[in-house]
Amino acid sequence: MSLNERLNQVRIQTEDFDLSAEVAALRAANPKVGAIVTFVGVVRDLNEGATVAELELEHYPGMTEQSIGAIIEQAKQRWPTFGALVIHRVGPLKPLDQIVLVAATAAHRGEAFAACEFIIDYLKTEAPFWKKEQTPDGARWVDARVSDDAALAKWQ
Known part of the structure; x- marks a missing residue:
């Protein structure tokens, strides 16, 4: 694995991840890193007024990784980051399960926060993922949120 591949990783997986181990690996042997910012998304038990028993995530293999890799490259063009990591889980997940980890490293916190x-x-609006919730009324596909589109708009 090249240095760039090690510093900028995208992994789509069914298994859980260990936040501490992932952060340690991302900053390993790079004394220039002064800031690491992480975001961990977790399955909620309630969405749009309905109890959620399970969330199932599907993706388009190959396309998803490429799409997320392009997002990381865009972040690197905007801010002087050293590395970024995105781990996104797929398959069936229960409330409290971790869904996604996004981490960014930089010399200073401002760049790391912005990149993350x-x-x-x-990721929330452009990566090809599909989400289906199991609720007491049956299964339903999750639509994109207006708030996600608004968050994206501030970068354009």
Whole structure:
């Protein structure tokens, strides 16, 4: 694995991730890193007024990784980051399960915060994922949120 691949990773997986281990690996052997900002998304038990027993995520293999990789590259063009990591889980998930980890490293916190927020905002709207919730009334597909589009608009 090249240095760029190690510093800028996209992983789509069914298994859970260990936040501490992922952060340690992202900053390993780079004394220039002064800031690491992370975002962890978690399955909620309630969405749009309905109890959620399970959330199932589907994706388009290959296309999804490429799409997220392009988002990381856009962040790198805007801010002087050292590396970014996106881990997104797919398959069936229960409330309290971790769904996504976005991490960005930079020399200073401002760049790391901005890059991390940019990546998650674009990920929520641009990456090819489909979400289906299991509720007491049956299964339903989750539509994009207006708030996600508004968050994305601030970067344009």
